[in-house]
Amino acid sequence: LMPRYVCKVKEIGRAMIEVSRKGYTKNVIEISDIKQLAAQQGR
Secondary structure, three states: OOOOOOOOHHHHHHHHHHHHHHOOOOOOOOHHHHHHHHHHOOO
16 A cells, blocks of 8 residues: 555564664664565574
């Protein structure tokens, strides 16, 4: 529907794991950042 403004809870969880493991340069994480981080998690 609005992919730039919505993400899944699973993506948020994966992004949180990725940030806790490797850190992140931004203090505020946008939806696009969450999706990017979620895609990287587990690699």
